[in-house]
Amino acid sequence: MPSKKLHQETEKYRKAWEKYVATGLVADPTMRKIIIASWRRSRAYGVDPHSTSLEIELTGERFQQRREAFKPILDIALPFMESIYNAVGESGMIISFSDANGYILERIGADNVFSELQRFRGMNLSEERMGTNAIALALKKGMALQVIGAEHFNVVFHNKTTSAAPIKDIDGNILGVLSVSGTCETVHPHTLGMVLASALAIEHEIRLKQINDDLTIANEHLDAIMQSISEGIITVNDAGVITDSNLHARKVMRRSLDELVGKTLDQVIKNPVFDFITQLSANEEREVQYYANGRKKTLLVSSKPIYAQDKTLKEYLLIFRETKRVYSQVNKLFGSKAIYTFDDILGESKEIQDAIRMAKLVSATDATILLHGESGTGKEMFAQGIHNASQRKNHSFVFINCGAIPRDLVASELFGYVEGAFTSARKGGNPGKFELADGGTLFLDEIGDMPLDTQANLLRVLETKEVVRVGGNEVIPVDVRVIAATHKDLAAEVEKGNFRSDLFYRLNVMPIKTPSLRERREDIKKLINRFYSQFVNRDDQRLLIDESFYLQMMQYDWPGNVRELQNVMQLVTNIVGEGEYLSSKHLPIYVKDALGASSQLPQQISGELTRVSPLSVVERQAILKALDAADNNLAKAAKLLEIGRSTLYRKIEKYDIKL
C-alpha cells in the first residue's frame, strides 16, 4: 500500500478507536463490521485498551508441557514457518504458531527481534484476554484475515499489522493459527495470501499424516489378526511367487519367512498346485499334499484374489488348514464324542474292577486294544473311558460299527475314497474314519463282522500307519489309536475261517473282558439304585424299592446285561405310582416269564428253585420267606430257619432287609 494511503487508513482507525474507547460509539461507517463487533466483545470482556503490560500466562514447565502436546502439529508447521521466513527475509516480520486457545507456542523471525520473539511465547492472545487481534479473530471466526494498526483493541499493537489463518483438522476443528506480524509499514497485503496458502498446506500435511497413522494402525490390526489366527495364510503374486505368510503358515510349512518369500508356491509345495488353486471359486477348498521335514501333511486350501483400485489383479490370498485339525474340530462339533470316563462305569465286583484296572493301565499306552464281552456290558463305555484317560483325549474319538454298514461299504467308510472310485462316489472324494480320527482314537465296534478283505487292509494300516483311499494311490499318513470291540468269540471265528488269524493276533495283544451281569450279580442292587434315582421323576428321592423287587432282579439272567437292566429300570420307574414301592409286580412280563414260577414268590424254597442261584440269593430268599411266615417276629423266624436270633440279626443287616 502506498505510504500516503496507508497513513490515511491508520489515522482513520486511530480516530475511530479513540472515539470508541472514550464513548463506546463508532461514528465512522467505513470501519469493518467484524472489527467493530470484536471491539464490543472486547469491551464487554473488560479488556483494558490502554494497558501496556503484557502478561505471559504460560511459563516454564507449563509452557513446555503445552508445547509438547502440540509437537505433532508444530513438527509439521515449523518447516512452513521457515519457508515464510525465508520469503519475507530480514523485514523484521515474525511468524507465529498459536494453539486453539490462543497461546503463542512458537515464533520465528530475524535475530534482531530475538527479545521480542522470546517475550511473546506463552502469551494468550484470545479476544477475552487481549481484545481484538488477528489471531483471536481467526480462532473465533475460523477464517483468514488481517488486522491493521489501530484496528487492534489494545494500544500496544497499534503499530503492528498481523495476518492470520486458522489450521483445521479433517473434521473442521481448529487446531491452531498461523500468523505473520510486523510493523504497519512492512506488512504487504499479499502477506495474508501467503499465510493462508501456508495454513492450507499445513492442513494438507496434517491430514496426510492422519491418514498415514490410520493406515499404520489398520495395518497393525491386520497383522495382529493375521499372526494370531489358527489358519495358515500365504500371499502370492500373479506369477505364483510368495510375497508374505503368517506365523501359522510358517509353523505348518516348517519354514521361516525368508525361506518362503521370493520362492514360487510350486517350489515350496513341490507340486504344480498354483494353477488349480487360483482357479478355485469362492468358498471352494481343495486338498493339497505337502511334505514338511519328510512328513507328509494334507492341507485344505482355498484362495481369494486381491485386486488393486484399478481392478487389476495384484495377489492371491491363500488360506489353508491342516485336515487333521479340521477333522478334529468337525468331530468335536458333529461327530461321535467320548463322554464317558472310568468314573461312569458302575460296579464294585472284582470282575468289573479288574477290567477297569486293566483299562486304566492300557490308557497310558498307545497299544491297540480288543474289548470283548456280551452285548450291553459297557464295551463302548470302556473305549470312551480309555480315550478320555489317554493323551489323545483332546483329539477325535471316532466310532464305526462294522456290523451296521453294508459289507461292500466298510472299506470306503474306513479308508475313504477318491473321486470316481465308484458310481455314487462324491465329487472330490471323501476322507475315511481313519483320516477323521487322525491324532485321536478310532473305535471299531463289532469287528467280528468286518469282511475278510477289509480285515487285510486294516492289518496293513495298523502296521504301516498309512491309508490309501479306495480307488486312489496316494499314501496318507495317519496317527490313530485303534480300540476294537466284539461280542463274538474271535478265536472261534478264526477257527471257522471268518476272521483272519494275523489280525486276531495283532488285536489280541491287550484283550480286556467286560464281564456279564450274571458274573457280577452283587453289582445288580447298586445298579438298580443308581438307575432308579436317575429315572425317577419326583421330588421324593427315597429309594422306595421292595425287597421282592431286588430279589427277582438278582435272579434274572440279564442276557442284555446293563443295557437291559437300564431299560427295565426306565420302564418300571415310569409305571410305579407316586409314593408306591417298586415291587416284583412292576417287572415286565418277559422278565417274570423268564423267572417262571418264582414270580409268585417263594413258596417251597428248596423244591421251587429249578435254576441254580448263588447261595447268597437263596439265603436271602429263605430269610424273607421265614420273616413273612413269622409275621416279622424274629424269634419265630429264627426258629423256622433253625438258626440263632443273633445270627438272624447279622444276616438281616448283611442283606439289607427292611423289617
Ligand SMILES: Nc1ncnc2c1ncn2[C@@H]1O[C@H](COP(=O)(O)OP(=O)(O)OP(=O)(O)O)[C@@H](O)[C@H]1O
Ligand atoms: N458298568 C456300567 N455302568 C453303568 N452303565 C453301564 C455299564 N455298562 C453298560 N452301561 C450302560 O449300558 C448301555 C450299553 O453300554 P455299551 O454300549 O457301552 O455296551 P456295549 O458292550 O458296547 O454294547 P454293544 O456290544 O451292544 O454295543 C449304555 O447305556 C451304558 O451307559
